[in-house]
Amino acid sequence: MQWLTEDALLVCDHGGRVNNKLSQQLVEIAGRRVMVAIDPEGRSISGCPNADVLMGMRPCVTTLPVKTGYSDFIAIAGHPVCLSTVRGLTDGTPPGTVDYSVKRPGQVLVEAGS
Incomplete structure (x- = not known):
């Protein structure tokens, strides 16, 4: 599992x-901040x-809380590092069924266990 950077x-x-949008500025990988x-x-x-208004479909507009993918072992300033396994729900339709996930971690140099 790779760490995520701002390029993820x-x-x-x-x-x-x-x-x-990243919150920390302490740790970088190859000049890119870690998520x-x-x-x-x-x-x-x-x-x-x-988006199909006639069918009542609403596009995903916002991410909801992460369900999985934060490191259990590595933290920066008390905040767990995001790993390439990050997954959570969106506010899209049908409600409670549409996930967001990592397509590309933004770097391939640093890996970590969960």
Whole structure:
């Protein structure tokens, strides 16, 4: 499992892109800041194609809390590091069924256990 950096690509199940915003500035990998808990949560999602008003479908607009993917062993300033296994729900439809996950971690140099 790789650590996530600001260059990580997280997407909803429909292919919409999560807009990363990082909270820490202490640790970098190859000049790119490392993502920590709760960086993936509450972020906007752009480009989700799941929009069919007639069918009542709503696109994914925001990420919800992470369900899995924070390190149990490594933290930065008390915040667990985000791993390439990050997964959580979005606010898209149908409710409670649409996940966001890591498509690309943003780096391949640093790996860690869960």
